[in-house]
Amino acid sequence: MEKNINELTNGLTIADVANEACCSVATASRVLSGSKYPVSTAMRTRVLDAAAKLGYSDNLKKRMLATDQNPFLGVIIPTFQNPRYLQFINGIEQAANREGHSTFIMNSHRNPVLERQLINSLIQKKIGALLLMSVDESSESLRHYLDLGGFACVFESNFPDLPNVLNAKENRFEAGRIATEHLLSQGHHSIAFLTTPLKHFQSRRLTLDGCRFAIEKHALPFSFQNIFMASEESDSKDSMYELEVGYSMAEKILQHPNRYTGIVCQNDMLAYGLISGLKAAGAHVPNNISVVGIDNIHFDNISFPRLTTVDTLAGMLAQRATQFMIRMDDYVDTNLVPLSMKPELIVRESVRAIG
Structure with a gap:
């Protein structure tokens, strides 16, 4: 039968931690259980230090492993x-x-x-x-x-x-590379990249690294001026964040002096929002501009044109x-081999060959 939270395998209890920290059992319980009940930083530190001194965390580990x-x-x-x-x-x-x-x-x-x-x-x-x-x-x-x-x-x-x-x-690097290579293979040399904020996001930076690799492999210049990035990120209250970003970026892309013929989007939702925004601005996809997404979410039967994308096999x-x-076994190998999948290009209707 499972033991009570205060009843641990070696006899140590929350009361012992509370006594060591010179606080009430209720306060010690709130800190150790992660309760949202307000406890001062100083008191929280005292309780955690007391628990560590007494070895209380080892008992918590035994409970977690059940x-x-x-x-x-x-x-x-x-x-x-x-x-x-x-x-x-x-x-x-x-x-x-x-x-x-x-x-x-x-x-x-x-x-x-x-x-x-x-x-x-x-x-x-x-x-x-x-x-x-x-x-x-x-x-x-x-x-x-x-x-x-x-x-x-x-x-x-x-x-x-x-x-x-x-x-x-x-494999976001490979996904970005594949998306960009596809546009290049169709004759597009003026390519922009649409993304949500990069900041510290590893996956987004890797996607951009893959795009850059493909561009430079073809001896074309890569410029950060060709990156269109949202300034902020948060869930939308009325719509979908990525759709809103894609839609709002359409006018900026069309007005840019580089006159882009192809756009690689960080994900499919950005691409769907962008296509909608381009249509609203009077631009036709793919006749005026081509768009590639990444993810292969299954909206292709409710969007026109059907989106060419890279499936990351998520x-x-x-x-x-x-x-x-x-x-898995109870004991974890410290050298776990990462799992990964090779992305696949899904060709549909949002890219046209030029030149």
């Missing part, structure tokens, strides 16, 4: 507004259902502070497996989760890769990663 009592997989995604993340969710759930597991899906709304709170909630719920698409620049919350006995798979991150974590990241990647996590 995964046979909680066959849930925690999943944290940045937003529900971009269907590319639904590809990951579908892949995760397909694999989890086959293995008799359930998923606990949470949305960080592109907010790193909320992401940290969600990771902490998994600790409280004793969910020992996490599949994460992170927007946080810091890995502190994830490392804390790992230290307490959790295991994680990271699909996206803005911090350096961690040991004892399964990295299953899309759903299949998620399936493989989830299956690995469920079947």
